[in-house]
Amino acid sequence: MRQGLSSYIAGLLFGVGLIVSGMADPANVIGFFDVFGTWNPTLALVMAGGLAVTFLGYRYCLKRSGPLCAATYQLPGGTxxxxxxxxxxxxxxxxxxxxxxxxxxxxxxxxxxxxxxxxxxxxxxxxxxxxxxxxxxxxxxxxx
Amino acid sequence: MISDFNAVTALVGGLLIGAGAVVLMLTNGRILGVSGIVGGVVGEPGSEQTRWRLAFIAGMVTPGAVLGLMGKLSLAGAGVALPVLLVAGFLVGFGSRMGNGCTSGHGICGLSRLSKRSMAAVATFMAVCAITVFVTRHLLSLGV
The missing domain is CATH 4.10.860 (DNA Excision Repair, Uvrb; Chain A)
Structure with a gap:
């Protein structure tokens, strides 16, 4: 139950972020990679914002003994x-x-x-x- | 030439995307990877993880659905022919599962964890995407 609610909230934040950032529109993605056309830097700024929050947030999370609604962190182990x-x-x-x-x-x-x-x-x-x-x-x- | 873009909404949207990733890690201890979450639902339907995965997907699509119903979502779209869309969709689904991640899982979460695998994946899909955009938009003149 709690896991469902927290997953839903995470999805909401992510979904709002994709819309606000302009990433829900493929024109912004194509524009970023189209360096020989009219370059659109949106994707770089979205990545910068997303990485800043996630980098700092993950460091905080992983300092804790475990997640709030589950037994352990499930991180990909492959290298x-x-x-x-x-x-x-x-x-x-x-x-x-x-x-x-x-x-x-x-x-x-x-x-x-x-x-x-x-x-x-x-x-x-x-x-x-x-x-x-x-x-x-x-x-x-x-x-x- | 640089196109019109909104730096503030791009950054704020990126922060929200990151917040979604941090909430999912803090509460459920999971990586926010859309291809893994959706692929898990279709590939392992009986899994005990199906509930949190569906809850996440429901949250992710809620803002778009609400804005769409209110008529407040205006997207330019990709502007490519249906066969190209279908081929592209198939490749994105197949490739993201084969490579264990997409823009969210490798791009936001993996890079934030300084994962070498994610760095290699992101470098690969960004490079191939850029080449594809160049070939289709400038050499073949598909789409806009």
Missing amino acids: RIDSRLITGSAIFGLGWGLAGYCPGPAFVAAAGGMVEAAAFASAMLGGMLAWRMVELARDQRVGA
Whole structure:
């Protein structure tokens, strides 16, 4: 119950932030990367603001013995930079550059009634499921 | 040339995005990664984590839905053809799951934790995104 409420509040802050910052609009994303067109610096400022708060906030969190509504912190433990990380990130970057939507903004814009964002988000769910299939098929091969 | 942009809303929006990430860590001890949260819901439907993940997604889409219903959300959109949107969405979904993160998980949370994996992921998807924007907007003249 408490975990649900705190997750909802975190989502609210994040969703308002995406709208206020202009990141729910792919035009701002494309504009940032289009350095040979009309450059739009918005994304850099959003990242700067987000990183400042998260860097300081995480330092405070991790000094505490644990989170408020859960037993322990669940942090990614991997340190290996492997081909899966780089290939996946490259595929993600290709899709991001084609339309200017990444997962958060796609959901926010779709909820706001943007039909193109809803189409994008549906295809994105398909892509996520497709990766899951690849993972399951691989696990099965390893298990057999 | 630099386009019109609003530095104050970009920074404030970034601060709110960071606040969402800090709240989720402080309360539930979790990384705010939209692709991981959404991918977890579609990929592991029976997981005990589904509840907090759905609560987060509900919070994330609430502000956009409310503003959209009030007619107060004006987004320029991506302005690309439907087939391009669908391909882009699929690549974003597949790639972000394969690479274990997107702009929020690697970009905001991972960089704040000074994670080497996230630094490599962000450098990769930013570079590929920039190349994609250059090729599609200047060499192929797709979209606006």
